[in-house]
Structure formats: structure tokens, C-alpha cells
Amino acid sequence: LFEGAGRVVLVDNVEGFGRPGEVVVIEGSALTEGPPPAYGHSDGLSYALRALPVMCEGDLPEVVVVGVEGRPDEGTVQAMAEACVRLVAP
Numbered sequence: 001l002f003e004g005a006g007r008v009v010l011v012d013n014v015e016g017f018g019r020p021g022e023v024v025v026i027e028g029s030a031l032t033e034g035p036p037p038a039y040g041h042s043d044g045l046s047y048a049l050r051a052l053p054v055m056c057e058g059d060l061p062e063v064v065v066v067g068v069e070g071r072p073d074e075g076t077v078q079a080m081a082e083a084c085v086r087l088v089a090p
Contacts, residue, residue, distance in 0.1 A: 002052060005061040009087050011080060012045055014067030021070055023079045025087070028063030 002008055010028075018024045031046045045065065052060055066083045068076050 002061055002063075003056050003058060007062045007064065007088070009084050010045065010063065010065045011084065012065060012067050013071075014065065014069060017067060018069045021068065021073070021076055023076060023083055024067050024069070025083055026065040026067060028065060031065065 008028075014024060014026065017026060028049050032049050049063060052063075064087055066080050066087070068080060072080065
């Protein structure tokens with residue numbers, strides 16, 4: 001699904017990027033810094049982003065994550081949706 005895309009916006013829970021309930025926008029490269037996780041499909045988004053160069057043919061898209069620390073409430077979900085729109089709207 002990433003092949004041929006210029007930008008991919010992923011929405012997920014994150015840990016260690018903000019305060020509980022805070023919506024954060026993270027460049028994908030920030031999630032691949034540091035030591036690689038153990039091999040396995042259950043190793044999360046960091047593992048998947050590190051595997052992109054192996055799985056995708058051609059140029060890799062820009063990857064941006066709209067995340068929330070902890071469990072989102074209705075207002076947080078709305079803020080996440082608005083962040084996504086800002087990232088994809090021309």
C-alpha cells in the first residue's frame with residue numbers, strides 16, 4: 001500500500017512522545033532511530049517502518065504518524081482527524 005505514494009499518514013497510539021491524551025505528529029524517521037527492535041510482525045510500527053526499504057519497490061514515501069499518548073477520548077479523536085487533514089490537504 002505504500003508503493004507509489006508520496007506521503008503516508010499513519011494513525012496510532014504512541015508511547016514516550018507526549019503527555020497522556022496529547023496528539024503528536026511524528027516524522028517516520030523519528031520512529032526508526034536507535035537500536036532496531038527484535039524481528040517479528042508484533043514488534044510494532046518501528047519494525048514496519050524499518051522494513052519498508054526491503055518491502056517496497058521504487059522511491060519510499062514520506063511517512064508521518066499522527067499519534068496519541070494513551071487512550072483517546074472523543075475530543076482527542078477529533079484533534080487527530082484534524083491533524084490528518086492538515087497533513088494531506090493541499
